[in-house]
Amino acid sequence: MRLQIGYFLILFAGGLLAFHAPPERSPQTPSGKAPEGMIRIPAGRYTPFYSVNNDANTKQDVAVKSFFLDDKPVTNAEFLTFVKANPQWARSRIPALFADSGYLKHWKGDLEIGNIQIENSPVSNISWFAANAYSKWKGLRLPTLQEWEYAANAAPTGENKSVKEIILAWYSQPSRKTLPVAGSVFRNEFGLYDMHGSVWEWVYDFNSIVMGGDSRSNSAVQRELFCASAAFGAADREDYASFMRFAFRGSLKARYTVSNLGFRCAKDL
Amino acid sequence: MKNTAKIIFPLLILFLQGCGNNTQHNQSRREGNTEPGQGSDASGQGKQLEAIKELPQESVYQMTEEWHDQQGDTIQLKNLRGKIPVLAMVFTHCEFACPRTIADMKKISSEIPPDKASEVIFVLVSFDTERDQPQRLKEFAEMMGLKDNWLLLHGDEEAVRMLSMLLDVKYQKQAGGYFAHSNIVTLLNKEGVIVRQEEGLGLNPGPMLSAISGL
Numbered sequence: 001m002r003l004q005i006g007y008f009l010i011l012f013a014g015g016l017l018a019f020h021a022p023p024e025r026s027p028q029t030p031s032g033k034a035p036e037g038m039i040r041i042p043a044g045r046y047t048p049f050y051s052v053n054n055d056a057n058t059k060q061d062v063a064v065k066s067f068f069l070d071d072k073p074v075t076n077a078e079f080l081t082f083v084k085a086n087p088q089w090a091r092s093r094i095p096a097l098f099a100d101s102g103y104l105k106h107w108k109g110d111l112e113i114g115n116i117q118i119e120n121s122p123v124s125n126i127s128w129f130a131a132n133a134y135s136k137w138k139g140l141r142l143p144t145l146q147e148w149e150y151a152a153n154a155a156p157t158g159e160n161k162s163v164k165e166i167i168l169a170w171y172s173q174p175s176r177k178t179l180p181v182a183g184s185v186f187r188n189e190f191g192l193y194d195m196h197g198s199v200w201e202w203v204y205d206f207n208s209i210v211m212g213g214d215s216r217s218n219s220a221v222q223r224e225l226f227c228a229s230a231a232f233g234a235a236d237r238e239d240y241a242s243f244m245r246f247a248f249r250g251s252l253k254a255r256y257t258v259s260n261l262g263f264r265c266a267k268d269l
Numbered sequence: 270m271k272n273t274a275k276i277i278f279p280l281l282i283l284f285l286q287g288c289g290n291n292t293q294h295n296q297s298r299r300e301g302n303t304e305p306g307q308g309s310d311a312s313g314q315g316k317q318l319e320a321i322k323e324l325p326q327e328s329v330y331q332m333t334e335e336w337h338d339q340q341g342d343t344i345q346l347k348n349l350r351g352k353i354p355v356l357a358m359v360f361t362h363c364e365f366a367c368p369r370t371i372a373d374m375k376k377i378s379s380e381i382p383p384d385k386a387s388e389v390i391f392v393l394v395s396f397d398t399e400r401d402q403p404q405r406l407k408e409f410a411e412m413m414g415l416k417d418n419w420l421l422l423h424g425d426e427e428a429v430r431m432l433s434m435l436l437d438v439k440y441q442k443q444a445g446g447y448f449a450h451s452n453i454v455t456l457l458n459k460e461g462v463i464v465r466q467e468e469g470l471g472l473n474p475g476p477m478l479s480a481i482s483g484l
Contacts, residue, residue, distance in 0.1 A: 253434075
């Protein structure tokens with residue numbers, strides 16, 4: 001009997017550990033040097049579209065510390081490596097708690113992308129939980145909302161277009177059948193590719209936009225973002241491009257999957 | 270081997286705590302498995318282990334992050350298996366919304382039918398990873414007159430963020446140690462699946478109570 005209990009506990013422990021994917025590698029770099037495929041984003045300040053203090057009269061810049069960020073979104077091929085190493089994240093095995101039924105629906109099978117054209121395109125149809133698990137497995141993390149917004153605000157290089165123009169041109173395109181290869185849309189002054197123009201991206205704390213103090217409900221978030229008259233807190237009411245991004249984030253739940261929502265990873269210095 | 274022991278031992282303790290919390294539930298499970306026709310074949314034991322191990326696909330008890338309660342004990346949410354949790358995310362320095370949410374939960378507590386009273390547990394999980402340490406939670410429970418059927422939990426930032434994702438609670442840390450957050454009371458069934466969520470303050474306890482009666 002004692003043996004049976006012991007046996008049982010070991011299996012039980014195995015069950016508990018199953019969802020903790022062991023880190024594949026922890027990029028070891030001399031301090032300050034970016035790991036391969038990542039860019040060191042310098043510390044800086046920027047004005048968020050939606051202010052931390054939710055007060056239209058005190059538009060404050062937000063200070064962002066230096067951090068590393070993937071230069072491109074995570075691709076289908078990269079995500080496949082993760083699923084192969086952690087089969088509990090395969091399409092047929094992921095619990096409904098962690099992803100809706102659209103999870104990796106564009107792949108041919110559990111461990112097969114099945115379309116050579118999209119192997120190096122950003123992975124999409126993944127939930128926040130999956131993006132978070134991938135990041136941890138790589139020894140990385142998802143960028144925070146502030147980090148992502150700050151990094152995405154940098155001007156494009158080699159083009160006479162502003163970030164806003166790139167975004168609006170992207171929004172006005174009909175949705176594409178396949179996503180462009182990661183790194184093929186545009187590069188910004190930090191050296192990051194495709195922060196706009198290809199996929200939306202999950203951020204660690206996408207659920208951190210709460211409108212106006214602690215008495216508001218989720219529905220108030222939506223109402224305040226969508227009611228033009230109530231767009232207080234917004235730094236620039238004409239900033240339709242950012243408005244769309246924040247409204248989109250506000251509509252997400254962590255288990256949702258969307259065909260043009262991907263992610264990239266970040267890391268502390 | 271030493272490493273294995275290091276992993277297994279804390280888990281063993283966790284598991285035993287889990288047993289303590291829901292003795293009745295596990296008891297009935299064991300009885301179920303000794304019935305003739307169940308688990309009598311060679312794979313019976315395997316099935317039995319599966320049955321205990323496996324949670325419903327939608328169960329939030331699949332999250333493995335650890336928490337500390339107001340007594341300082343370490344728990345995982347799955348230790349609540351077999352109970353009926355009524356759960357909210359709050360912080361103890363909150364001056365407006367959280368006391369009202371707690372009042373809403375107390376109201377539910379006072380109207381629970383006697384046959385369910387021993388099964389329902391009221392759980393408060395704090396957003397405030399810095400200040401709401403177990404000792405503070407204990408003092409807060411005393412101050413608010415929260416009895417033994419209340420469980421107050423402290424976790425690290427990752428655990429709190431993960432739970433907020435699972436419950437679809439929005440929150441943001443603000444200057445001065447305050448948190449902006451949505452006010453949601455969640456009812457879980459005995460397997461940790463979300464049965465009902467009520468959003469807002471000054472809740473009518475009726476729908477929650479009838480949902481509890483059905484569990």
